[in-house]
Structure formats: structure tokens, C-alpha cells
Amino acid sequence: MSLKPIICPSLLSSDFAFLARDSNYMLECGADWLHIDVMDNHFVPNLTLGAPIVKSLRKHTKGHFDCHLMVTNPETMIEDFKNAGANSITFHIEATESRGITQKVITQIKEAGMMVALCVKPKTPIEEVFPYVDQLDFVLIMTVEPGFGGQSFMKDMMTKVKTLRSKYPNLNIQVDGGLDPSTIDFASEAGANVIVAGSALFKPNQDPKETIKLFKDSINKHSPNW
Numbered sequence: 001m002s003l004k005p006i007i008c009p010s011l012l013s014s015d016f017a018f019l020a021r022d023s024n025y026m027l028e029c030g031a032d033w034l035h036i037d038v039m040d041n042h043f044v045p046n047l048t049l050g051a052p053i054v055k056s057l058r059k060h061t062k063g064h065f066d067c068h069l070m071v072t073n074p075e076t077m078i079e080d081f082k083n084a085g086a087n088s089i090t091f092h093i094e095a096t097e098s099r100g101i102t103q104k105v106i107t108q109i110k111e112a113g114m115m116v117a118l119c120v121k122p123k124t125p126i127e128e129v130f131p132y133v134d135q136l137d138f139v140l141i142m143t144v145e146p147g148f149g150g151q152s153f154m155k156d157m158m159t160k161v162k163t164l165r166s167k168y169p170n171l172n173i174q175v176d177g178g179l180d181p182s183t184i185d186f187a188s189e190a191g192a193n194v195i196v197a198g199s200a201l202f203k204p205n206q207d208p209k210e211t212i213k214l215f216k217d218s219i220n221k222h223s224p225n226w
């Protein structure tokens with residue numbers, strides 16, 4: 001099975017006063033999903049947005065809402081995000097494994113009818129997700145410490161991507177943080193096909209259409225070798 005590229009602009013880098021405009025523009029430029037970074041100022045040192053804003057945005061765009069919950073208690077938010085129009089929910093294994101509720105949260109998201117993914121921070125071994133992968137729609141490997149856009153790509157995370165890709169040839173693998181035209185080849189060569197990018201797509205004086213095409217071309221070039 002060949003995996004298709006899925007490009008997800010991170011709305012964290014958009015102008016929050018014009019979320020709907022920026023979201024629809026990215027979809028017009030060829031983006032596949034809209035990546036929504038939910039931060040609670042506890043799990044990560046930043047505060048962004050929650051389900052009420054996602055619900056408002058849903059009235060103005062038909063895009064796939066890929067919601068990345070960087071929060072301490074994801075289990076308390078699933079229902080609200082479902083009702084807000086989320087299509088996929090990604091949560092952090094670091095937030096649930098120590099409390100023994102990773103499986104419960106996966107089941108909760110699936111029963112709510114959304115796609116589900118687990119995310120690992122840079123210091124978390126990828127092996128921690130192995131027991132759950134068969135139930136997941138994708139796995140997100142952070143390529144920066146979660147919390148802020150505009151950080152440098154951590155190339156050493158590609159070992160995790162390669163490990164996951166060799167064990168799961170048909171899995172959608174998402175990477176997030178520092179992806180741009182100078183780093184995309186490292187990610188796609190290692191086996192990532194789902195790309196989150198903020199700064200690279202929202203940077204002024206750049207054509208996001210061209211960058212999205214460049215990302216897709218890179219994945220299509222490397223995926224036959226995975």
C-alpha cells in the first residue's frame with residue numbers, strides 16, 4: 001500500500017483574528033488537514049485555544065480539523081472537541097501512561113467517532129506507542145519540544161521515524177516542528193508522510209502553494225523506498 005502525503009498547516013502560526021480566512025486559504029493552496037494546537041499552559045508553557053474557538057471555526061470551513069491536545073487531562077476534552085467538529089484527536093502518551101489511562105482515552109476518542117493518534121515528545125522513546133499502534137490512525141513524532149512555533153527541527157528524531165516506519169509500513173506517521181523546504185527531505189526519507197508546518201507556510205512573502213507542493217513531491221519521491 002502506498003501512503004499519500006498529508007500536509008497540515010499549523011494554525012498556531014496563522015493570524016488568530018483571521019482564523020477562518022487563513023484556514024480556507026491553506027485549503028485552497030492544497031493543504032489536506034488543518035492542524036490545531038491546543039495548549040493548556042500546564043502540559044506545555046503556552047496557552048492557545050479550546051473547543052469554543054474550534055466550534056466557531058467549524059462554521060466557516062469544511063476542512064479536516066486535526067486537533068493536537070498538548071494538555072494534561074485530554075480525557076476531559078474529548079466530548080467538547082467532538083461537538084466542536086474535530087475530525088481527529090491526538091493526545092500525548094506522557095499525559096496518560098503514568099495514570100494508566102492511555103487505552104481508555106483511545107477508546108473514548110474512537111467511540112466518539114473521531115480518528116485517534118498518540119504523540120511522543122522528543123525525550124519519549126517511540127517504543128512506548130507500540131502496544132497501541134494497531135488501534136491508531138496515525139502516530140505523531142514531535143521534532144521540537146512542544147509549546148511554540150518557529151523552533152529548529154531536531155534531526156535526531158528521524159531515528160524514531162525510521163524505527164516506526166520499518167515496523168509499521170502502512171502507518172501514517174506525522175512529524176511536527178521545524179519542517180520547511182530545508183528539512184522536509186530528512187523527514188520524508190526517514191518515512192514520514194504526514195507533515196505539520198507552521199512558520200514555513202504562514203511566512204509572509206512566501207507562496208504556501210509552492211511549499212505544499214514541494215512537501216508532497218518530497219514524500220512521493222521517497223515513499224517507494226520505505
Ligand SMILES: O=C(CO)[C@@H](O)[C@H](O)COP(=O)(O)O
Nearest residue numbers: 146147149150177178198199
Ligand atoms: O505543536 C507545535 C509546537 O508545539 C507545532 O505545531 C508548531 O506550531 C509548528 O510550528 P513550526 O515549527 O512549523 O513553526
